Amino acid sequence: MSSSKASRLKRHRLTAAVFAAIVLPATGSALAQDPPKELDRVTVTGSLIPQTEIETATPVMVISAEDIKARGFTSVADVLAKSSFATGGVQGAQTSASFTQGANTVSLFGLPPGYVKYLIDGRPMSNYPALYNGSDTFNNISGIPIDLVDRIEILPGGQSSLYGSDAIAGVINVILKKKLDGAVLAIRGGGYSEGGGSNFRASIADGWSSADGRVSILGGLQYEESNPIWGYQRDLTKQYNQHGTSPALPSRDLLIYSPFTSYNFLDPANCGNVTGLFGGTEGLQTRPGFGDENFCGSYYTPGYRTLKNGLESTQAYVHGTFDINDNTQLYGDVLYSHDKVDYHVGSGYTWWGTGADFGYFYDPNLDDLLNLQRAFAPEEMGGQGFRDTMSHDVSDAVRVNFGVKGTFGASAWDYDVGVTYSEYKLKEKNFVRYAAPMDQYFIDHVLGPQQGLDPYYDAYPVFTPDYAAFYQPISQEDFAAMTGYETSRSKTSDSMLRFQLTNATLFKLPGGDAGLAVVAELGKQKWDYSPAPGLLDGSIWGQTAVAGGGDRDRYAITSELRMPLWDPLTVTASGRYDSYDASGRTIDKPTWSVGLEYRPVQSLLLRGKYGTAFRAPTLSDLYQGDSGYYNSVTDYYQCALRGYLPGNTDNCPQAYSSRQFFGTQSGNLDLKPINADVWSAGFVWSPVDRMSLTVDYFNWDISDEVTQQSADALSLQDYRCRAGIDDITTPLCTQAMSQVTRNAAGFITEIYTPKINVSNQKLEAVTAAFNYGYDFGSWGDLSLRTSYTQNLHHTQQIYAGDDEINLLNDPYWSSDPKRKADGSLTWTIGDFSATWYVNWFSETPNYAARISEDGYGSANGRKLGSYATNNVSATYKLFEGLELSLMLNNVFNRMPPYDFSYPGTSGAPYNAYNFDVYGRAYYLEMRYAFGK
Secondary structure (H helix, E strand, O other): OOOHOEEEEOOOOHHHHHHHHHHHHHOOOHHHHHOEEEOEEEEOOOOOOEEEOOOOOOOOOOEHHHHHHOOOOOHHHHHHHHOOOOOEEOOOOOOOOOOOOOOOOOOOOOOOOEEEOOOOOOOEOOOOOOOOOOOOOOOOOOOHHHHEEEEEEEEEEOOHHOOOOOOOOEEEEEOOOOOOOEEEEEEEEEEOOOOOOOOEEEEEEEEEEOOOOOEEEEEEEEEEEOOOHHHOOOOOOOOOOOOOOOOOEEEEEEEOOOEEEOOOOOOOOOOOOOOOOOOOEEEEEOOOOOOOOOEEEEOOHHHOOOOOEEEEEEEEEEEEEEEEOOEEEEEEEEEEEEEEEEEEEOHHOEEEEEEEOOOOOEEEOOOOHHHHHHOHHHOOOOOOOOHHOEEEEEHHHEEEEEEEEEEEEOOOOEEEEEEEEEEEEEEEEEEEHHHHHHHHHHHHHHHOOOEEEOOOOOOOEEOOHHHHHHHEEEEEEEHOEEEEEEEEEEEEEEEEEEEEEEEEEEEEEEEEEHHHEEEEEEEEEEEEEEEEOOOHHOOEOOOOOOEEEEEEEEEEEEEEEEEEOOOOOOEEEEEEEEEEEEEEEEEEEEEEEEEEEEEOEEEEEEEEEEEEEOOOOHHHHEEOEEEEEEEOOOHHHOOOHHHOOOOOOOOOOHHHHHHEEEEEEOOOOOEEEEEEEEHHHEEEOOOOOEEEEEEEEEEEEEHHHHEEOOOEEEEEEEEHHOOOOOOOOOHHHHHHHEEEEEEOOOOOOEEEEEEEEEEEEEEEEEEEEEEEEOOOOHOEEEEEEEEEEEEEEEEOOOOOOOEEEEOOOOOOOOOOOOEEEEEEEEEEEEEEEEEEEEEEEEEEOOOOHHOOHHHHOOOOOOEEOEEEEEEEEEEEEEEEOEEEEEEEOOOOOOOOOOOOOOOOOOOOOOOOOOOOOOOOOEEEEEEOOOOO
């Protein structure tokens, strides 16, 4: 649309200074010498009303495309993970056998990943179809083309009064490019100095406008591929820990063991037939104190897993506008992403054993109950070993947005009517072991025919195995016959019709024009997860999955009023009402916020905001199917029968005080929204142009969080009902006793623990940012940008009546750092620019502290020192239009700090939530702008 309709107002000095501090590091010194005096009204993330102020009551961190390139970030996920707000650790490629190993997300301030609202150009992203940790809905941020990003804006704190559900921790808005003067081609290649991970990326984008300026089109295409990084390519992960609290213990790849006599070594060849496995590292190993102590194993099996996924991805983007007249514009854009992620969960998850099918088997020749345990080696899999058995996640995501916007005649009322549809399809092609053919192979080759049941328990099958055959390699043909690939398919979609009315000059106030925005939304959300049938019926060995699916209709009404009461003081109020219709039940929630901006002098802004936020029950919370797990619980009823009442069960026999049970969890259609009260206060000080200091305090009080019902509480309630303490005929007792299943002997065997609203969380944090730029004339231009976050207080209460958990000082519950910071220093002189970027976080607990309920008070419980990595980039303009860039990430090849408290049984002695072992990365990029 023509800019002639835009109102232009003189900018406050603060606005100009902050604007310069944000923009000048990317644009050089020209603006520093001649800063613009006026600024168009623009819509900033965190407000629906166009305004001239860059800084408002809502703090916003802006990361520009130039920042992304100069700091060496390789993806949107990398940008967000390095943000100082992202203090929480999350699962990723290093977390072998997670439910979402092919996806990326972040945790702001240590809150759950699902508490972040993700937007693309101000419209919601579709959720990832698979569930984080097998339970929670979240967004995958790995499919956004980094070369087509204009900027990323991060709004910390609760923002539900404008953006609805999920915006508890904050909002992340990825804004894609809208204008280009001509075609731009970028080619980048790189790798890692430690090996693996070689990568290539190419992108091309072009913009076109008609001669009369009424039509504008931008299109872009990005392609990327990278090789995985394997554990054997890093010293820290290629073998079992050589310097732990216990001697390194090799993997027990061929093991026979008994509950009575422990290890039984029955190989007449002393592992001689399998020494060629695992690259020739397999051999006779000993573990003192365990039966006859011998088994066949290797110190190097941990290396056979991926630490960083292989990737092949393509993204395409088209954006266009058409000005029907000076008052009306049609707009539309399409973003498509296709990703193929390759990974391997590793040797530790690729094995077979009799315990899963038989429990034990009885050998009459040895008069003993035994189990066989057998890992599969790369030489048995194919010509490329573990590379022949990788799993593949293939995703296709599309987002379509189109509409019309304009102004009603000569009025000040603007409108925007748009339709957005987003869809995410995921195909997980998992390498699997088939239970029946695998069991049959070992029956045919090792166990022999079953000969009845054991004479002692009449429960375990009787076999007389050929043990020498057990200690033999498996042919690649036989291995292929018992393994293969199965595909799970899932899908999410989100459709929305949105109508917005805005008047930035509603009426005059002493401080300027009041503004009003009103938004109405109507939409539908769907989720379906359909795993391979064998993952649910047991025909696939050693793996399981969660099924589920459902949909809901929703609508929302939002309003925002911005009032400059007088020149120094502006008040902004917003309110929103969200309603969801799921399975005939309405789940609704109103939210609101009030923000204050006070400018006692032109160089100082004091600000504060108070409001409410929420997260509606997700479709997986509502419709997740039954999934099983094993755990243990105190059987209070059986302990009480033996004289050990609740509160005094320490001496109750272990068979009852730690009773193993099979648990079942599922979604719950009766869940309520998660609620939060959130407020912030802070200031922005900008005494001179290109200098600003920002400090903000945030406070969250979150209630009604979703978690699984407590198995311990159910066991206790079951006891109270059976003992007559509570009336057994009440609905409470009827429900509790229906969820606790006991066998004929009266012992707990199963407990049903659906999701419920019960947990609470409190968090306080402070953030700071300092930006400064100075023009040295012929010596060039220097700019500094820094940001800092410190979590001051973070507690959680999981169940009512529980003590609060201090998540900042209890490493058993959280290993997140308290403080995180980053900063960049950019020097530009002529056609050359260079950036030094540092990312830092504070102390984190070591392994010994994390695994013990005593935390730092446990033996060897300590804190690891703070940790920092450094990136360097340099760009040189060879001639007009052509730039060459060299980037070195983790310049000093910093690896995770040594953690002496890991045992010798660990194959990755570092916390993968906080650190990675990728090491130094290098990239060379060429960028050419045609027509320059």
